[in-house]
Amino acid sequence: MTAASSAAAAAALPRPGPWGIGRYDAAGQPVFFEVGWDDWRRDVAWARAMLADHGVGPVKGDGPGGGSPPCAEKVGGGLIVVSGMPESPWFDPFETAARELGAPYSIGEIYAFEAFRTGMYARRLPVTMIFGLDRTVAEGLGDELAEVVARVPVIVARPDAAGLLARAGAQPFIVSRVGPALAVECPYRSGAHVNGAEWAVAERGGELFISTAGPRAHQASEAALGLRGTLTDGPCGCGRTGQRVIISEGA
Amino acid sequence: MPDERFFEPDVETMPRARIAALQEERILELVPYVYERSALVRKKWEEARVKPSDINSLADFTERVPFITKDDIRQFREAAQDPFGGLLCTDYADAATVFSTSGTTGDATLYAHAWDRWHPFWAATARDLWEIGVRPGDYVLGSGFKMRGPLYHADQMVGAIPVLVNTGIGGWATALDAIRRYRPVYAQLTGLALAELDHLSRTTDMREVFSSFKGAAFAGEPLGARARAQLESWGVEVYLWTSTGDVTGAWECRQHDGCHAWEDCVLLEAVDPAGRTPGTSAPVADGELGELVATSLDNPVTPMVRFRSDDIIRMTRQPCACGRTHARFWPVGRKGDETIVAGRSFVPMDIWRALEGVPETATALFQLVRPAREIDELKVRVGYDPDTTTSVPELRDRVSEVITAAVGVPPVLELLPEPELLARGRGGKLPRVVKA
Numbered sequence: 005m006t007a008a009s010s011a012a013a014a015a016a017l018p019r020p021g022p023w024g025i026g027r028y029d030a031a032g033q034p035v036f037f038e039v040g041w042d043d044w045r046r047d048v049a050w051a052r053a054m055l056a057d058h059g060v061g062p063v064k065g066d067g068p069g070g071g072s073p074p075c076a077e078k079v080g081g082g083l084i085v086v087s088g089m090p091e092s093p094w095f096d097p098f099e100t101a102a103r104e105l106g107a108p109y110s111i112g113e114i115y116a117f118e119a120f121r122t123g124m125y126a127r128r129l130p131v132t133m134i135f136g137l138d139r140t141v142a143e144g145l146g147d148e149l150a151e152v153v154a155r156v157p158v159i160v161a162r163p164d165a166a167g168l169l170a171r172a173g174a175q176p177f178i179v180s181r182v183g184p185a186l187a188v189e190c191p192y193r194s195g196a197h198v199n200g201a202e203w204a205v206a207e208r209g210g211e212l213f214i215s216t217a218g219p220r221a222h223q224a225s226e227a228a229l230g231l232r233g234t235l236t237d238g239p240c241g242c243g244r245t246g247q248r249v250i251i252s253e254g255a
Numbered sequence: 256m257p258d259e260r261f262f263e264p265d266v267e268t269m270p271r272a273r274i275a276a277l278q279e280e281r282i283l284e285l286v287p288y289v290y291e292r293s294a295l296v297r298k299k300w301e302e303a304r305v306k307p308s309d310i311n312s313l314a315d316f317t318e319r320v321p322f323i324t325k326d327d328i329r330q331f332r333e334a335a336q337d338p339f340g341g342l343l344c345t346d347y348a349d350a351a352t353v354f355s356t357s358g359t360t361g362d363a364t365l366y367a368h369a370w371d372r373w374h375p376f377w378a379a380t381a382r383d384l385w386e387i388g389v390r391p392g393d394y395v396l397g398s399g400f401k402m403r404g405p406l407y408h409a410d411q412m413v414g415a416i417p418v419l420v421n422t423g424i425g426g427w428a429t430a431l432d433a434i435r436r437y438r439p440v441y442a443q444l445t446g447l448a449l450a451e452l453d454h455l456s457r458t459t460d461m462r463e464v465f466s467s468f469k470g471a472a473f474a475g476e477p478l479g480a481r482a483r484a485q486l487e488s489w490g491v492e493v494y495l496w497t498s499t500g501d502v503t504g505a506w507e508c509r510q511h512d513g514c515h516a517w518e519d520c521v522l523l524e525a526v527d528p529a530g531r532t533p534g535t536s537a538p539v540a541d542g543e544l545g546e547l548v549a550t551s552l553d554n555p556v557t558p559m560v561r562f563r564s565d566d567i568i569r570m571t572r573q574p575c576a577c578g579r580t581h582a583r584f585w586p587v588g589r590k591g592d593e594t595i596v597a598g599r600s601f602v603p604m605d606i607w608r609a610l611e612g613v614p615e616t617a618t619a620l621f622q623l624v625r626p627a628r629e630i631d632e633l634k635v636r637v638g639y640d641p642d643t644t645t646s647v648p649e650l651r652d653r654v655s656e657v658i659t660a661a662v663g664v665p666p667v668l669e670l671l672p673e674p675e676l677l678a679r680g681r682g683g684k685l686p687r688v689v690k691a
Contacts, residue, residue, distance in 0.1 A: 005519075005552075005553045006266075006375070006378060006379050006503075006517060006519050006520035006552070006553045007370065007373065007375040007378040007379075007553055009263055009266055009519070010262070010263065010373070010378040010379055010381050010382065010412065011372055011373055011378060011412070013262055013263045013381070013412075014373065014381060014411075014412035014413070014414075017391050017412075017413065017414045018391045018392075018414055019391060019411075019414045020391055020392040020414065021391075021392055021394075021414075021415075021416035022416055023411070023416075024397060024407065024411075024416060024417045024418070024419050025394070025397075025416060025417070025418040025419060025433075025437065026419055027419075027420055027429065027433070034429065034432060036418075036433065036436060036437075062348060063346075063347060063348035082347070082353065087401070088401065088421070088423075089397065089398060089399055089400060089401045089406070089407075089419060089421075090419050090420050090421045090426070091419075092397070092401070092405065092407065092417075092419045093419060096405065099405070103351045103352070103370075106348070108347060108348070108350040108351060108352060108353050108367070109351075109352055109353075110352065110353045110354060110355070111354065111401045111402055111404065113400060113401055113402055115423070116678070117678060117679065117680055118400075118402070120358065121355065121358065121363065121402060124355070124358075124363060125353070125355075128332075128338035128365065129338055129347075129353060129365075130347065
């Protein structure tokens with residue numbers, strides 16, 4: 005078959021470079037960063053654990069369940085990942101993790117003119133999680149937002165969409181890009197977890213700074229993110245002990 | 256292998272007889288499979304009184320199996336409340352991804368795949384990137400939209416490194432920075448991106464920017480003559496590609512003599528666009544205008560079976576000068592794009608060419624507002640460059656003049672600054688024919 009023969013040809017090739025290159029801003033300047041293949045594999049493993057905590061798993065035939073924290077039951081449906089191509093270094097690990105967990109996923113792009121796609125998937129498919137919903141798409145859904153909120157039990161949203169979603173009746177969890185890292189809230193809502201094996205976040209005067217903690221291709225040191233937020237430490241109800249960030253809305 | 260011309264030489268240069276044998280083998284496996292599993296296929300075949308036992312060869316398949324149209328899928332979806340329109344052949348749980356067509360015509364169709372490492376829609380695209388010259392260790396601009404899934408899988412399959420930056424509207428200042436840092440060899444371009452590049456070219460040495468490129472792909476809509484000439488003046492070799500009935504992509508090779516369909520992945524037919532049934536819509540001869548009909552040969556989740564794409568093409572099964580043997584086709588337009596106003600017939604490309612001749616509208620961003628195929632009044636929404644437009648009324652006169660000359664009917668114009676019109680785009684392209 006085509007996919008198999010092309011994959012076999014690909015497997016025979018050297019892969020001398022990293023998984024890909026992303027870009028974030030630090031101190032008002034663009035920073036291009038490598039994501040190595042090993043970095044990506046560890047990011048996928050962390051994403052798997054975060055999604056599993058939210059109940060993402062193989063689709064169950066008896067309809068959606070769970071969704072309220074702590075998610076004891078499996079969510080048991082598909083996901084819509086709302087992200088753009090340039091955000092793939094952050095979101096691809098979550099897409100890969102969803103696939104590995106057995107949950108079909110769809111992509112809702114982050115552009116206003118593509119908001120209809122997120123609404124269409126939520127309307128047509130047994131979707132039980134939207135991951136990454138931002139203000140642009142939430143606003144782009146217009147009157148359909150309330151219907152989407154009522155239909156999808158778990159919404160993991162960007163900070164800039166949290167208020168809008170709350171007014172539409174949702175209780176969103178938070179996901180946010182924090183420089184080259186992604187912070188994701190677990191079902192216990194005690195701040196968005198950063199993968200402490202890879203990154204260390206500091207807060208000074210209400211601004212967040214990030215450094216690399218793991219053996220990553222990209223080594224950042226106290227990179228000023230221009231992102232307002234606070235830090236929380238100590239054990240979380242989910243069992244993780246690392247840093248959590250609380251991003252100011254609109255960040 | 257990096258020195259070889261083809262990514263999969265045995266597949267890409269397979270003799271025609273072997274392609275036909277391979278397709279027949281897959282079709283004969285597909286026929287009972289879809290009849291048992293696809294509710295829409297079962298319905299259409301029962302209506303046409305066709306059973307799997309009637310299909311014993313590729314010829315039987317193309318002579319007897321009924322077509323499926325986008326309207327069939329939509330109607331089935333609404334009647335049966337089935338999101339997949341009767342196309343799903345597995346459990347939803349067996350799908351890894353569910354993506355959708357662009358939705359430019361107002362109604363996106365879902366399609367799903369099961370996969371493990373690389374997304375199947377983009378797997379064959381690795382052959383096309385290899386042909387452009389992308390090799391292990393090369394950087395590429397990992398651009399475009401994600402609605403059809405991770406396009407960068409094709410980059411990674413050939414060992415390239417995608418630089419994932421915004422190449423959409425408003426993103427090219429950053430993209431130029433990335434190009435200067437990484438010197439990529441390839442990028443994916445869309446019509447909306449070209450509009451922004453056109454503006455940047457006034458202040459930027461585009462030949463220097465693109466000097467590292469081996470090629471750039473363009474898809475989503477026709478490439479106007481002016482835009483092609485502009486890209487070539489920047490030293491960019493443009494490779495057009497298009498979809499084969501949403502089964503996979505078909506890309507130009509270095510010969511630029513038609514888009515190569517990968518016939519181990521898709522059974523491609525060109526049939527008489529006027530008829531509706533196998534009996535009235537016969538295959539057209541090589542090189543004649545026909546409607547693209549696609550059957551998936553490598554997707555067990557939502558296989559398309561004789562799907563009528565509405566795309567009008569010319570196709571040939573003659574081998575290409577590049578050495579590949581799979582069918583090639585040239586997209587001509589969309590069925591139904593022909594419009595009749597006050598008794599005169601034209602296609603959107605006529606307006607396109609006219610607008611390219613006016614400097615303020617040279618990016619040819621426009622929409623034909625057409626509630627029906629036959630209309631009494633020619634309404635056109637045209638985007639203009641606000642930076643170079645000094646008088647909108649004066650521009651209106653000139654645009655009206657060139658469209659009248661091209662179509663033979665004076666238009667009713669709605670002129671909008673380009674950014675306002677671009678905001679009406681979907682999936683990286685601007686719908687050129689809209690109802691309102």
